[in-house]
Amino acid sequence: MPILFRKSRRDFLKVSTAAGGGLALQFMIPARAIAAGAVAKGPELTAWLVVNPDNSVVIRVARSEMGQGSSTGLAMLVAEELECDWTKVRTEFVSTAEHVRRNRVWGSMATGGSRSIRDSQEYLRQAGAAAREMLVAAAAQRWKVPASECDAENGVITHTLSLRKLRFGQVALAASKLEPPKDVKLKDPKAWNLIGKPARRLDIPDKVRGKPLFGIDVQQPGMAYAAIAQCPVFRGKLATVAGERIKGMRGLIKVVQLEDAVAVVADNWWRADRMLKLLPIEWDVGPNGGASTESIREFVRFGLEDSSVPVARDDGNVEAAFAQAAKLIESEYYAPFLNHAPLEPMNCTALVKGDRVEVWAPTQNAEATHAAAAATAGVPLENVEVHLTHLGGGFGRRGFQDYTRQAVSIAKAVEGRPVKLLWSREEDMQHDYYRPMTLMRFKAALDSSGKLTAWRVRDASHSIMAGVRPQEIKEGIDRHALGGIVDMPYEVPNLRIEFAMRNSHVPVGFMRTVFHSQNPFMRECFVDEMASAAGKDPYEFRRALLQGRPKDLGVLDAAARVSGWGSPLPAGVHRGIAVQDSHGSYAGAVFEVSVSAAGELDIRRVVVAVDPGYVVNPDSAEAQVQSCVAYGLTSVLWGEITLREGRVEQSNFHDYRLMRIAEMPKRIEAVLVPSGGFWGGMGETPLAPLAPALANAIFAATGKRIRSLPLKNQGLRLA
Amino acid sequence: MIELTVNGRKHSVDVEPEMPLLWVLRDVLDVKGPKFGCGIAQCGACTVHLNGEPVRSCSVPVSAAANQKVLTIEGLAQRGQLHPVQKAWIDHEVPQCGYCQSGQIMAAVALLAKNRDPSDKDIDAAMTNICRCGTYARIRTAIHAAAKTLKSTKA
Ligand code: FES
Ligand code: FES
Numbered sequence: 001m002p003i004l005f006r007k008s009r010r011d012f013l014k015v016s017t018a019a020g021g022g023l024a025l026q027f028m029i030p031a032r033a034i035a036a037g038a039v040a041k042g043p044e045l046t047a048w049l050v051v052n053p054d055n056s057v058v059i060r061v062a063r064s065e066m067g068q069g070s071s072t073g074l075a076m077l078v079a080e081e082l083e084c085d086w087t088k089v090r091t092e093f094v095s096t097a098e099h100v101r102r103n104r105v106w107g108s109m110a111t112g113g114s115r116s117i118r119d120s121q122e123y124l125r126q127a128g129a130a131a132r133e134m135l136v137a138a139a140a141q142r143w144k145v146p147a148s149e150c151d152a153e154n155g156v157i158t159h160t161l162s163l164r165k166l167r168f169g170q171v172a173l174a175a176s177k178l179e180p181p182k183d184v185k186l187k188d189p190k191a192w193n194l195i196g197k198p199a200r201r202l203d204i205p206d207k208v209r210g211k212p213l214f215g216i217d218v219q220q221p222g223m224a225y226a227a228i229a230q231c232p233v234f235r236g237k238l239a240t241v242a243g244e245r246i247k248g249m250r251g252l253i254k255v256v257q258l259e260d261a262v263a264v265v266a267d268n269w270w271r272a273d274r275m276l277k278l279l280p281i282e283w284d285v286g287p288n289g290g291a292s293t294e295s296i297r298e299f300v301r302f303g304l305e306d307s308s309v310p311v312a313r314d315d316g317n318v319e320a321a322f323a324q325a326a327k328l329i330e331s332e333y334y335a336p337f338l339n340h341a342p343l344e345p346m347n348c349t350a351l352v353k354g355d356r357v358e359v360w361a362p363t364q365n366a367e368a369t370h371a372a373a374a375a376t377a378g379v380p381l382e383n384v385e386v387h388l389t390h391l392g393g394g395f396g397r398r399g400f401q402d403y404t405r406q407a408v409s410i411a412k413a414v415e416g417r418p419v420k421l422l423w424s425r426e427e428d429m430q431h432d433y434y435r436p437m438t439l440m441r442f443k444a445a446l447d448s449s450g451k452l453t454a455w456r457v458r459d460a461s462h463s464i465m466a467g468v469r470p471q472e473i474k475e476g477i478d479r480h481a482l483g484g485i486v487d488m489p490y491e492v493p494n495l496r497i498e499f500a501m502r503n504s505h506v507p508v509g510f511m512r513t514v515f516h517s518q519n520p521f522m523r524e525c526f527v528d529e530m531a532s533a534a535g536k537d538p539y540e541f542r543r544a545l546l547q548g549r550p551k552d553l554g555v556l557d558a559a560a561r562v563s564g565w566g567s568p569l570p571a572g573v574h575r576g577i578a579v580q581d582s583h584g585s586y587a588g589a590v591f592e593v594s595v596s597a598a599g600e601l602d603i604r605r606v607v608v609a610v611d612p613g614y615v616v617n618p619d620s621a622e623a624q625v626q627s628c629v630a631y632g633l634t635s636v637l638w639g640e641i642t643l644r645e646g647r648v649e650q651s652n653f654h655d656y657r658l659m660r661i662a663e664m665p666k667r668i669e670a671v672l673v674p675s676g677g678f679w680g681g682m683g684e685t686p687l688a689p690l691a692p693a694l695a696n697a698i699f700a701a702t703g704k705r706i707r708s709l710p711l712k713n714q715g716l717r718l719a
Numbered sequence: 720m721i722e723l724t725v726n727g728r729k730h731s732v733d734v735e736p737e738m739p740l741l742w743v744l745r746d747v748l749d750v751k752g753p754k755f756g757c758g759i760a761q762c763g764a765c766t767v768h769l770n771g772e773p774v775r776s777c778s779v780p781v782s783a784a785a786n787q788k789v790l791t792i793e794g795l796a797q798r799g800q801l802h803p804v805q806k807a808w809i810d811h812e813v814p815q816c817g818y819c820q821s822g823q824i825m826a827a828v829a830l831l832a833k834n835r836d837p838s839d840k841d842i843d844a845a846m847t848n849i850c851r852c853g854t855y856a857r858i859r860t861a862i863h864a865a866a867k868t869l870k871s872t873k874a
Contacts, residue, residue: 067816067852200812207817208801208808210752210792214818217751225746250735268746270738343756343764343818343851392754392818393851425757619812623857627815630853653761653849662843664855 042169043176045131047105048078048124051172055155056088062099063120064111064364065203066342066394067627068683069620072201073117074124076616080194081128081187084168085155091202096370097385109388110365112399112510114583114681117616121679122186129184131175138175139166189614189676196674198619203390213390215362218349220418224253226410227273228423230261230431233285233646234505238262242280249275256413263410269422288505288646296437296504296643297334303460303500304332304441310476312486316494318445321454325445329533331526333442334708335518337641338435339656340511344392345428348407351418352377357384357408358418362391364398372401376408395631396510400433429656430648433509434641436462436481440522445494450534452545454494457485461515462508463501476501484519484580484688489552490527490545506643512631513684516582517691518709521636524578524692525706528699538696539565539577551586551611551675552579558609558673559588573604576697580688585612585680589689591697600719601698601711603633608686609671613678621682625670628687634659636691637718640710663718723784725750726794736782740774741765743781744791752792752821756849763848766822767791773829792821795828803872804828807865815852822848827862836866 042052050058059078065071075091094106107120132152139157140147143164151158155168189195206213231237241262243255251271256263262281266272303309322328349360350373357377363369366388374384391398407421423431438461445454463478472480477499479486486497511517531541539560546553556579560566565575572594579588592605608625615621638657642649650656670686695706698716706714720731725748732747739758744750744767753776756764760778767776768790769783795802801809804827814820823846830837830845837845842862850858 065816067814069815201814203817204809204812204814207814207820208805208824209796210821210824212751214754216755219749219751268742270742270746341851343754343762343816343849345755391816393816395851422755425759623812623815623854626856627853630855631851652759653757654759658762658849658851659853659855660849661846661855661858664853666839668856 043173045134045172045176046127046180047102048127049082049131051135051168053169053172055085055167055169056090057082057084057168059089059091060094060106061091062094062106062109063116064366064388064391064394064398066111066364066391066398068116068624069201069617070111070116071203072199073616073620074120075202076194076199077117077121077124078128080192081125082132083152083154086194086199088155089202093388095385096366096388099367100370100381109367110399111394112364112396114683114685118584118679118681125186126184129186130180133181133184134175134178135168135171137178138171142166142171142174195614195616196618199617201620214344214392215347215349215360215389216344216392216422218360218389218420220349220351223349223418223420224265224267224414225269225272226256226263226265226407226419226421227269227276228261228263228406228421228427229276229281230427231283231285232430233283233288234507235288236260236283236285239282239284241282245280246275246278254414255279256410258406258409261406263406263421265410265414265419269420273424285646291505291646292644293642296506299504300437300460300462300502301439303502304439304458306500309458309498309500311496312477312479312482312499313495313497315492315496316454318454318456318494318496321494322443322445325453326448327446327533328443329446329529330443331441331529331705331707333440333522333525335438335521336639336709337437337506338511338635338639339429339432339641339650340395340397341429341656341658342391342393342395342397345423345425346397346403347420347422348404349418349420350407350411352408352411352415355379355383358387359384359404359408360387360389361404362389362398363404364391364394364396368399368401369404372404373408376405377412395512396514397432400509425653426651429651433507435511435517436464436508438462438515438518442522442526444526444530446530446534450536452492452530455492457497458500459485459498460500460502462503462506464508464510464514466501466503467507473501481515482519483515484523484582488523489549489579489581491548492545505646513582513687516580516684516688517632517635520578520580520688521691521695521709524580524689525695528576528692528696529705537566542577542579546579552581554673554675555579555586555588555609555611558671559590559607562609562669562671563590563592563605563607565590572701574697574700576693576695576700578689578692578696581685582688583681583684584678585610585682585685587685587689589693591693593694593697593701595698595701595716596719599715599717601716602719603665603694605667605669606665607669607671608690609673610682610686611673611675612680612682612685613674614676615672615674615682618672621672622670624682625686626668628684629668629690630659630664632687632690633665633694636694636709637711640713721781721785723781723787723789725789726791732781734781737780739777740767740779740781740784740789741776744776744789750791750793754818754821756819761849762819762822763826764819764822766825766848768825768829771829771832773826792824795824802828803868804831804861804865807861807868811857811861811864813854813857813861815854819848819850823850823858827858827865830862831866831869835870837862
């Protein structure tokens with residue numbers, strides 16, 4: 001399972017230890033978490049929550065809110081055990097400066113890999129339970145009765161014998177002086193009141209009022225604005241910039257040269273951006289100025305031909321099984337680079353003053369941002385504060401700290417003045433950490449009864465780990481890149497998986513569902529090819545291979561059942577199916593489509609069944625399924641980043657098309673089948689089976705196999 | 720000096736006439752509701768009303784708004800009462816990250832001002848704003864719901 005951004009966290013820890021424990025330092029601005037409307041005035045009961053005298057509760061959120069609704073879900077986990085009045089709960093993001101001062105009391109702040117809920121659910125519920133016990137103990141002390149005679153419900157403590165009552169707010173101060181209990185008992189899932197029931201998201205009212213919640217909205221006194229141009233060829237450098245061209249122009253504050261970029265600082269962003277465009281800049285593009293999509297694809301594709309590549313898994317003997325096969329099938333699949341395209345472009349506001357740094361950032365990992373800011377400014381961690389803002393989408397892009405480092409470098413050049421760096425959409429499009437280009441070749445053997453006997457996979461791909469955590473790559477094998485392949489759920493007696501790492505000069509990164517956004521496409525389409533060759537129904541063919549995997553089988557069955565798999569459809573309408581587990585959860589999907597002779601694709605129905613173990617907020621879970629459908633289909637239909645002369649060709653939404661409302665399938669059914677007993681992710685898993693289920697439906701409708709994405713290059717467009 | 724009225728308040732700004740309305744709102748007047756997504760009239764995150772018409776403020780020079788009325792999401796609530804579209808957005812839990820939503824709401828308000836009972840096709844044609852989080856199904860439901868409220872309050 002991928003653990004995102006650990007490298008940065010390790011860096012954080014390293015610096016953190018080096019800096020020692022003497023943390024009694026003055027901060028430029030008092031440590032304070034930004035939270036819309038949250039007022040943590042009252043006493044703290046554990047690091048996770050504050051109970052105000054008016055009985056309202058502020059729950060601290062250490063993970064980023066980028067639309068997935070986890071800030072509400074995390075608060076629900078605490079509130080479930082706290083037994084407070086849910087209508088009086090607010091949240092605030094924790095302060096990274098406090099986090100450093102208090103020895104990482106809030107644990108990981110990383111938000112990626114659908115880990116917010118599943119990694120923190122236990123300590124959050126424990127914090128809620130501990131705070132409840134402290135409140136109850138304080139009330140019992142006041143009444144001079146044993147705590148065991150008291151109950152807490154909906155923010156009120158009752159002495160069950162005398163029916164005396166105290167509100168949480170009345171005893172919070174006394175409770176905060178008690179020792180938190182060492183051991184707490186968590187509720188049985190059957191007793192949950194909040195978890196598993198639809199709850200209103202706490203961030204929505206501010207969002208419909210247009211409140212300035214996002215990084216791009218940060219406003220500080222005397223703030224300057226920066227626009228940036230980065231070397232268009234990755235790994236190139238800045239050669240020269242003729243700054244005199246814009247000298248004396250209105251609003252100019254400074255031209256800042258970075259190693260591989262130029263920034264113009266001005267008194268508003270539009271002026272900064274306009275002057276930047278007037279600047280004559282020479283780049284030293286380095287050795288990659290001739291690279292194109294074709295040359296990179298050839299380079300990656302060589303990994304399919306290479307005779308000596310490492311083997312990640314070798315069960316049985318595939319070659320022997322191939323020799324005895326009744327039928328052999330062979331296919332090659334391709335997935336292109338993709339851009340994350342969150343709607344809010346990269347931005348970061350920074351203030352450097354002497355040896356102190358303050359940063360406001362929409363980041364998926366405030367701790368890593370903190371460490372990056374400290375390292376860039378060359379100051380100890382204790383001198384930095386990062387204010388976490390809401391994120392206008394993240395999808396994995398905002399786990400990288402490139403824009404933070406730039407903002408701090410620019411702020412250093414205009415020391416004493418806050419500066420907001422904002423990328424244009426063009427910079428965002430052309431300077432991403434892209435979803436890796438991947439190719440795969442499969443060979444499979446069927447026996448005379450149509451049973452799968454052997455499967456060989458050759459995966460040729462860019463590796464994200466090579467750039468992020470190279471120590472994870474063992475003997476040339478990046479198991480993270482082989483997600484969904486090396487750990488496939490199917491039982492295959494002879495299975496060989498070979499991996500060729502092929503890294504071009506294009507930076508790659510985690511994009512929603514990561515390798516599970518392309519690997520299951522390839523695997524599940526090929527399973528369909530096997531089923532056809534075996535003359536079997538694709539659903540039944542999968543069922544037979546999944547007998548040892550009840551959870552995968554469960555979502556496959558649920559998707560099939562709800563979609564009415566096997567039942568008659570109107571003329572011209574066809575179904576496709578796929579299944580995939582990822583990020584701790586399981587998902588199965590069925591598409592119903594029709595395709596005209598002219599290649600017009602009509603997506604008539606999408607059914608996605610998901611088993612995340614426990615569902616915290618079903619309403620948010622349904623929203624994540626819809627979100628995955630929009631995000632996943634955008635990639636499948638149109639998504640493609642291409643290169644020419646070493647640089648990305650796409651520049652904005654006119655040539656990197658994103659789905660609009662008219663193109664969204666009208667019938668999407670989210671089928672939640674939580675089987676309990678585990679905590680899985682919800683923001684990414686539903687995306688994994690979409691591309692193959694759609695491609696398999698297209699095959700059913702047209703007889704044409706889709707082995708390369710996007711569909712626009714396969715003569716298909718939306719009806 | 721260019722004069723313009725934003726959410727009922729008169730402002731005069733000393734900026735280049737070609738400066739886009741979006742950046743005058745955001746960086747000069749500190750009105751942060753309209754968002755920047757693309758700068759080329761593609762995404763609609765910057766949607767505001769100019770004399771009641773929805774426009775993509777990243778692509779409208781401020782000179783075009785001189786002596787005109789601009790309405791942004793901040794000016795939508797009347798006497799502390801949210802607009803029925805905003806209420807429908809809350810009832811149906813539309814926003815995810817929320818970044819596109821001021822633009823979506825302004826586009827929906829403009830649609831309903833012209834068309835009291837939009838069909839799905841009308842919604843498809845009028846709502847061309849991008850939501851990268853894919854809140855489209857709920858946007859559609861919320862527009863139909865707001866249309867109902869508007870009809871019952873105005874009838
Ligand atoms: S920012 Fe104006 S349409 Fe995208
Ligand atoms: S809610 Fe995130 S872009 Fe629309």
